[in-house]
Amino acid sequence: MMHNLHERPIIVQSDLLVLLDESKPMAQQAREKLVLFMDAVKRAGSIHTYRMTLLTLWNAAAAGITADEVVGLLTKYGRYELPFQAEATIRKLIGRYGKLWLSSESGKLMLHGEASIIDEVITHQSIMSCVTMRSEATACELNDSCRGALKQELTRLGYPVIDLAGYHLGEELAIQLKNRTLSDRSFVLREYQQAAVELFYKEGTVQGGSGVIVLPCGAGKTIVGIAALARLGRATLILTSNSTSVKQWKDELLDKTSLTDPEVGQYCGTLRQVRPVTIATYNMLTHRKSKDAPFTHMKLFSERDWGLIIYDEVHLLPAPVFRMTADIQATRRLGLTATLVREDGCAEDVYSLIGPKQYDMQWKTAxxxxxxxxxxxxxxxxxxxxxxxxxxxxxxxxxxxxxxxxxxxxxxxxxxxxxxxxxxxxxxxxxxxxxxxxxxxxxxxxxxxxxxxxxxxxxxxxxxxxxxxxxxxxxxxxxxxxxxxxxxxxxxxxxxxxxxxxxxxxxxxxxxxxxxxxxxxxxxxxxxxxxxxxxxxxxxxxxxxxxxxxxxxxxxxxxxxxxxxxxx
CATH class of the missing domain: 3.40.50.300 (P-loop containing nucleotide triphosphate hydrolases)
Structure with a gap:
């Protein structure tokens, strides 16, 4: 217990900026908690500046962290009393998580929520253009094609929507993870890899099937992707950053699963193999002959009945792939990355179109x-x-x-x-x-x-x-x-x-x-x-x-x- 308030390591400002003084006791312990619901902004000497944002708080809420827990941690490590305005904003933002959700009822896409929130959001033309009918005070019927665009727009307006509308199954794929003994180049899912897969899959319920897994480099993100693919057993499109990575994914799939060479296609360079599991590069998908020409290979998203799309290095996702992803919200989506940091300000699109952060392992923990x-x-x-x-x-x-x-x-x-x-x-x-x-x-x-x-x-x-x-x-x-x-x-x-x-x-x-x-x-x-x-x-x-x-x-x-x- 810290009896001396002046020795506590953080100062919380009313604008949701948090200063962490590394010179104080328990600073490292405080940091390990802070990164669960805020991002680093800058440092000056021993003072590190963090900021709580809509996305950091919503990702925390998606991981099960409550407003009471956030307020409790800021109070525990705070040098001064938590500003009333900061506490009120934290409770308001986290409180918005789960207040709007999508469902599929009799083949119709529906938006649900408290009547007052529905009243507020449909005042925006960008939302109203997606509504085909206000069926009741707490629900609207939507145009199916708006699923992704609606989620993006609601996120920008400050209202995250939980997508419970479900997914189509996609083409069935016979695949199993190889069972190996310790003497045979052991391949056994580590506990955290298994946990990440379970959090993504969520026992096949409508709550599972989209989201981002964050693991340090070298901790086996590819293995998590392969295990999720095997768990679903559906045709899968894997998008990655370069041709070297395409080959590495194929080698790992053939080494660690029952898939055979003819079942795994490479779509990069001069190769155009569309197979039950197909691995392509972002550069390939965004290629076009001129600035105004259509994207030559974006059709890959519809060339097979994919049951899962894996976005490797999801923090690199280019804008044209975001736009295509908005149109395929009925397909399960898994993002893999070592850091959700984006320098282009598109983190909101990762959240709304790929899904919230489902699992995040700290590097020092690994x-x-x-x-x-x-x-x-x-x-x-x-x-x-x-x-x-x-x-x-x-x-x-x-x-x-x-x-x-x-x-x-x-x-x-x-x-x-x-x-x-x-x-x-x-x-x-x-x-x-x-x-x-x-x-x-x-x-x-x-x-x-x-x-x-x-x-x-x-x-x-x-x-x-x-x-x-x-x-x-x-x-x-x-x-x-x-x-x-x-x-x-x-x-x-x-x-x-x-x-x-x-x-x-x-x-x-x-x-x-x-x-x-x-x-x-x-x-x-x-x-x-x-x-x-x-x-x-x-x-x-x-x-x-x-x-x-x-x-x-x-x-x-x-x-x-x-x-x-x-x-x-």
Missing amino acids: EAGSYIASVSCTEIRVPLHANKEALYAQASARSKLRLAAENPGKIPVVQQLLREHAGKPTLIIGQYLNQLHELSAELGAPLLTGEVPHQERQQLYDRFKSGQISVLIVSKVANFAVDLPDAAVAIQLSGSFGSRQEEAQRIGRLLRPKAGSNRAWFYTIVTDQTKETEFALKRQLFMLEQGYQYERLSLPHNKNEVAEAAAQ
Whole structure:
């Protein structure tokens, strides 16, 4: 029990911003609770700023967290009395969850809710255009084709709707998970994977069948998707981020289920295989010949009677796929991701069209269970190279960031880190191709970018996995869905501005469990006293929210001391 109020770690503001003081006792314990119903916004020194929003509170409500529990936690860890306005807003927003719901009655799509709420929402033309008849004070009959658009619009208006209208079954598929013994490359669902599948499926009731599962990189999101597919036993369309991931999904399906090669199709590159289980890329679906032309391959959504659509890396879902998803709300939908963070503000669409967050495992929880590797994160700040100082002083804001990111002074630090971790499988990751090509020539290490043909790309992955090469330089093409389980060290040279999502995904390349100490190391090299330091703080927010700490090492501005300082 905390007797001294001034030692409590959080301050709650009336606008739903929450300040967490890391220097206070129980700050880590408070953070573990806060992330259940709020998002990180920024940090300044030991003060971390979080915000409660419509979506964070509704996702919490969908997970069974009540307004009383949220208020209780904020009171328990709060330094001051919870502002009345904040408490009232929390209770109002969580109280809206479950007040509107959809059902299917005699083949008709119906919207139900309290009469006063129905009265309020149908004053909006965007909602009224979906209504075919107000059958009673607490129910409206809807146009079937409006199911997705209505859910989107109600979410934007501040009224989440629970979809109980059910799903069509889809084409039946004979599939079973393979049963293996511990001596035969054991494949047994972990307890949390089984729990995630059960929460998604909900015993086949109308309450199950749509939603998002959030698991750390390396914790087996693909396995959860495969288990959900096997549980449903229906034809399935799997959408993922790139052709490498398509192959990985197929390999896992053939390895861990009774499916045979002719039953699993790949729809990417030159392949156009539409089979009972079909795996396609987002890029393929959004391809068109010109800006005004129709999407060439969006017809894939209707080419088979799918019973399930799996959205891998759902945080990457592009806008055209959202629009198609709005039209297929009668098909079960499963989103998989390591982070629901979206930098484009489309998190509402994930919630309304894919479904609420059904399961979320904290990264440190997975680490404690040895399901993922323990990662040490270090930010190394280096001075701007003397030859770039005058150019930097005169550059625009955007050019300043690139100059800082491509700072030649980072190269000696990379070389020192490679010496320090000699022999460990290491990824060097960057944003700018010129920088990566120069580093590749300097180190004599292979470079993998989007320019590399798929077959050659796969050969590099295979050589890295087998240990033939210990250092691989990669562009952002390796941010997502690349299975390099043995990578133990990652060195980040540059990134996409302040992308929290990208930082998490890059660290995720290291999280596969490791033999022995089960340790990994992530280094981000940042040019000191430049715009890059601001973006570095933003990039680190998600990992800080998950309980990770970045050790900061600032190298001297005397370049003769840089290598010596890096060694320390």
